[in-house]
Amino acid sequence: MNAVIDSLSSLYERDIDTLQAEVKAYKSEANLWKVNGEITNSGGNLALHLCGNLRHFIGAMLGGSGYIRQRDDEFNLKDVKRSELIDQIKTTKKVVIETIEGLKEDQLAENYPVNVFGKEMSTIYFLNHLHGHLNYHLGQLNYHRRLLDQ
Template sequence: MNTLSNHITQTLLDEVQRRIIQESVPRIKKCLRLLSDSQIWHRPNEQTVSVGNLVLHLMGNLRQWVLSGIDGQPDDRQRSQEFTETGPVSTEKLIRDLDSLITEINQALNRVTPEALTEKRDVQGFEESVLSILIHVTEHFSYHTGQITYYTKSTLNVDTQYYSGMDLDKTASD
């Protein structure tokens, strides 16, 4: 592949890592540290899962879509268990498991080649390109990070201060 393909691939992978690993994961960990174990495992109603379930679900999704779908590792996901777990699984264990998984995800993403981006992979009953998988896991992770943040802010009445010290009112004309 040419230099431009390598550059585009690396830029994409850097952005996926930035959005998931540098942005969403620290936000989730911050929320987990703010919430008590009972709040992490609280289900507001029978149609809503807990923050703990969402964390388990995100880890299952990353394992299946990135480690299995992209990196070719075995797919042993038990998706329904991510939602039936009632906890409590300790905050420390959730964070430790998330950190361990992120190490594996980084390693897998570092093995993605420009040629692989257009290759089709079977994941969770879908046929997707590696590029599509990368987009899916990024938006999926961000979506559930937002749910976790919303629950934390509404339950504790706190500002998570994700953008502390930044002027978010800046515009292009400033």
């Protein structure tokens, strides 16, 4: 494998494992779904959103997984069991890692197959963007847990 693909695979694996650890770290399963004041995204919804985002943009768009995203559900579903969230995270990890490891080096420089931001971008650019998005929401999830898991 190539060093860039190895790095991407390693970083996504590490951070999806962190997502799973954060979901497991809630003392109370019910607290995954708490919102309060300006904290309008629950930890559970953040986890659903990350799984949907990665399974769509990496699994389906790059890997041809056939996953159909239901973005509204990522924010509207409530009280999904923690075990179901963990299963979704595990599936997401498997799909993301397999897809990234299946990429060829020259694919990284090619245009990402969907114009997401109103302009063309390389696949490596968008994979880096998605990794930043994952980490942004991981930080929110960590704060959500520490603030509302009482």
